[in-house]
Amino acid sequence: xxxxxxxxxxxxxxxxxxxxxxxxxxxxxxxxxxxxxxxxxxxxxxxxxxxxxxxxxxxxxxxxxxxxxxxxxxxxxxxxxxxxxxxxxxxxxxxxxxxxxxxxxxxxxxxxxxxxxxxxxxxxxxxxxxxxxxxxxxxxxxxxxxxxxxxxxxxxxxxxxxxxxxxxxxxxxxxxxxxxxxxxxxxxxxxxxxxxxxxxxxxxxxxxxxxxxxxxxxxxxxxxxxxxxxxxxxxxxxxxxxxxxxxxxxxxxxxxxxxxxxxxxxxxxxx
Amino acid sequence: xxxxxxxxxxxxxxxxxxxxxxxxxxxxxxxxxxxxxxxxxxxxxxxxxxxxxxxxxxxxxxxxxxxxxxxxxxxxxxxxxxxxxxxxxxxxxxxxxxxxxxxxxxxxxxxxxxxxxxxxxxxxxxxxxxxxxxxxxxxxxxxxxxxxxxxxxxxxxxxxxxxxxxxxxxxxxxxxxxxxxxxxxxxxxxxxxxxxxxxxxxxxxxxxxxxxxxxxxxxxxxxxxxxxxxxxxxxxxxxxxxxxxxxxxxxxxx
Numbered sequence: 001x002x003x004x005x006x007x008x009x010x011x012x013x014x015x016x017x018x019x020x021x022x023x024x025x026x027x028x029x030x031x032x033x034x035x036x037x038x039x040x041x042x043x044x045x046x047x048x049x050x051x052x053x054x055x056x057x058x059x060x061x062x063x064x065x066x067x068x069x070x071x072x073x074x075x076x077x078x079x080x081x082x083x084x085x086x087x088x089x090x091x092x093x094x095x096x097x098x099x100x101x102x103x104x105x106x107x108x109x110x111x112x113x114x115x116x117x118x119x120x121x122x123x124x125x126x127x128x129x130x131x132x133x134x135x136x137x138x139x140x141x142x143x144x145x146x147x148x149x150x151x152x153x154x155x156x157x158x159x160x161x162x163x164x165x166x167x168x169x170x171x172x173x174x175x176x177x178x179x180x181x182x183x184x185x186x187x188x189x190x191x192x193x194x195x196x197x198x199x200x201x202x203x204x205x206x207x208x209x210x211x212x213x214x215x216x217x218x219x220x221x222x223x224x225x226x227x228x229x230x231x232x233x234x235x236x237x238x239x240x241x242x243x244x245x246x247x248x249x250x251x252x253x254x255x256x257x258x259x260x261x262x263x264x265x266x267x268x269x270x271x
Numbered sequence: 272x273x274x275x276x277x278x279x280x281x282x283x284x285x286x287x288x289x290x291x292x293x294x295x296x297x298x299x300x301x302x303x304x305x306x307x308x309x310x311x312x313x314x315x316x317x318x319x320x321x322x323x324x325x326x327x328x329x330x331x332x333x334x335x336x337x338x339x340x341x342x343x344x345x346x347x348x349x350x351x352x353x354x355x356x357x358x359x360x361x362x363x364x365x366x367x368x369x370x371x372x373x374x375x376x377x378x379x380x381x382x383x384x385x386x387x388x389x390x391x392x393x394x395x396x397x398x399x400x401x402x403x404x405x406x407x408x409x410x411x412x413x414x415x416x417x418x419x420x421x422x423x424x425x426x427x428x429x430x431x432x433x434x435x436x437x438x439x440x441x442x443x444x445x446x447x448x449x450x451x452x453x454x455x456x457x458x459x460x461x462x463x464x465x466x467x468x469x470x471x472x473x474x475x476x477x478x479x480x481x482x483x484x485x486x487x488x489x490x491x492x493x494x495x496x497x498x499x500x501x502x503x504x505x506x507x508x509x510x511x512x513x514x515x516x517x518x519x520x521x522x523x524x525x
Contacts, residue, residue: 057393081399095394098385113399159398 005033006069008167008199009054014063016049023049025244026063033166034235036193036200038210040266041241047203048092050241051169054201055087056080067167085115087167088160092175094152096144096159103140106130106159116163130162131155134188150181157188161196168192170202174209182209187225191218207266210238214252240266286481289407293477296401296408306409314375314410314476315417322421323428325370329362330354330429334436338443347441348451354433355452359464360519363426365512368471371418372504376479379410380500383483384493392484407480414476415469422468463519470515471508478504 007030016024024046031037041047052058053065056072064073067083075083088109096105106127110118118126131137134154144152153173160168170189174182186209193200194217202213214236217228238255240248240263248255248263256267338350383406386392395402430452437443482500486492 052393055397057396077396077401084397085399089394089397091390091394093389095390097391097394109398115399 007032007066008035008068009037009201010066011050011054012064012066014053014060014065016046016053016058017061022244024053024060027244027246028063029239029246029249031199031201032235034197034199036202036213036236038213038236038238039201039203039241040205040207040210040238041203042205044243045241046244047205047241048171049244051089051171051201051203054169055084055089081113082115085109085113085163086165087169088163088165089169090153090156090160090171090173092171094144094156096152096156098144101141101143102131102136102147102155103127105144105155106162109159109163113163118163126162127158130158133161133192134158150177150184153177153181153185154188157185157192161192164196166198168198168200170200170204172203172205174204174206182206183212186212187218189213190216190225194218195220205266210236211252214238285485286477289403289481289484290473290477292403293407293411293480296404297412299404301404303405303409306405307412310409310413311417313378314371314413315421318371318374318417318421319424321370321374322367322425325366326363326425326428327432329366329425330358330432330434331436333357333362333429334433335440338437338441342441348443348447350437350441350443351430351433351448351450351452352455354437355430355455356460358426358429358433359456359460361512361516363429364422364464364467364471365508367422367425368418368468368475368508369505371414371421371471371475372478372508373501375414376475376500376504377497379476379479380483380486381493381497383480384486384496387484387486388489388492402484407477407484410480411473411476414472418472418475419465419468422464426464457523459519459523463515466519467512467515470511474504474507474511478507 009029009031011027011029014024014027015022027046027050029037039047039050049058053060054067056065056075060073064071066072068086070083072080072083096102097108100108103124107123110116110123110126127140128137131140134157136151136154136158139147139151139155144155147155157173168189173185173189177185189200189202190213192198193213202209204210212225215228216225219226237249237251239246240255242262248258248260250258255263258264258267333354334350337353338347341347341349341353383392386406392402395405434445434448437448438445479500482496482503486496488495
């Protein structure tokens with residue numbers, strides 16, 4: 001019998017502080033393979049800190065962080081590069097490099113992540129494939145400043161998925177976008193999950209984003225989202241952060257049934 | 272009181288760590304040669320016009336003022352000598368470095384500061400690149416090469432400026448001006464004039480990088496980082512020129 005896969009992300013009593021002010025307090029959770037975890041929370045509750053701690057950009061004050069079963073808590077930066085090549089991250093403000101055009105931005109991880117080992121001849125086709133995935137195939141030579149907010153977010157998704165990482169971290173993918181563009185971005189996240197079977201941690205303050213991820217699947221026949229039948233519903237679980245603490249972890253039904261007034265705010269707010 | 276001191280000690284420690292990492296990366300791969308060339312163009316070639324202007328007019332002003340002062344002692348003929356010594360030893364390196372701090376420390380701090388607040392530095396780390404290797408080391412190398420070159424240009428242009436004034440205002444002959452200038456300069460002066468810009472290149476580039484990389488607080492923070500970079504770099508240049516000058520004065524033949 002094959003050994004069970006270790007959790008893709010595992011936090012063990014993680015505490016993070018900035019200048020003595022705690023940003024994460026004793027946070028523990030696990031995300032299994034091919035699961036999607038929706039992380040809800042108000043601004044400043046520590047959602048982004050969790051993502052950055054998960055990829056070793058922020059080091060915890062105490063506790064341990066595991067990625068793909070490997071303890072990354074004390075790893076030096078050079079060794080973290082190899083671990084980070086197994087994950088893609090969508091930053092809140094897209095974080096595309098202003099001085100590079102879209103093609104160079106999307107090619108960046110292929111050219112700079114040693115563990116990816118992409119042959120020079122493969123770079124351009126893979127960049128085009130990633131940009132076509134986000135329907136931005138015609139923007140290769142444009143600079144980030146020439147694109148709209150939604151297009152920048154899509155280009156950043158292309159950069160995150162170009163290496164086909166098994167884990168994706170999304171930091172507020174729909175923040176500051178109009179409802180139509182926000183839907184497009186969430187549809188891309190669902191498409192990526194369903195086509196490549198990736199594990200994902202999605203930080204958001206909008207419950208409807210989590211609702212979409214939990215109940216819809218990408219239909220490759222017409223390229224649109226469709227409601228998933230109950231037995232094929234994706235493995236989606238929810239977490240809620242409040243002032244650096246994890247105050248809820250459970251399924252969508254449990255979230256909706258929660259009687260905690262803070263947790264209820266996120267669910268009710270969108271009705 | 273003690274908190275204030277603690278903040279300063281920590282800042283100095285962080286600056287030394289950044290300096291150490293930037294220097295270590297010079298011999299470590301990967302090397303970003305293209306970035307070094309781009310930075311040499313931006314920091315060095317881009318600064319030539321202001322260095323030419325400041326160099327020329329500082330030499331001209333010095334000749335104007337020194338010529339008048341020396342006339343009281345009947346020594347107007349030595350104007351070239353005084354201009355050469357002050358320019359090569361002190362004014363050329365310091366003025367060039369201060370101008371470079373105003374133009375480049377601020378530019379570096381605002382560029383890296385903007386990258387920090389828009390998470391581009393985090394993205395760089397996430398995508399397998401050491402920001403110090405990619406951003407700081409090329410700027411340091413470019414400034415180490417270009418600042419001494421620009422200082423030599425400023426020195427020469429300043430002496431030309433001094434010559435024009437000395438010739439037109441005080442009627443000093445061409446031969447007398449250049450001969451006294453040439454004779455006045457010793458190896459000690461030339462060495463001092465080249466060591467200073469080399470040391471200042473660390474200040475100009477690394478102070479800008481340091482304040483840029485530790486920017487917090489959005490666009491307002493970028494403005495604050497830029498101002499701090501220029502102020503700290505300029506003050507450090509004046510402090511360091513005193514100490515380097517002191518070392519060379521004690522080494523000079525009596």
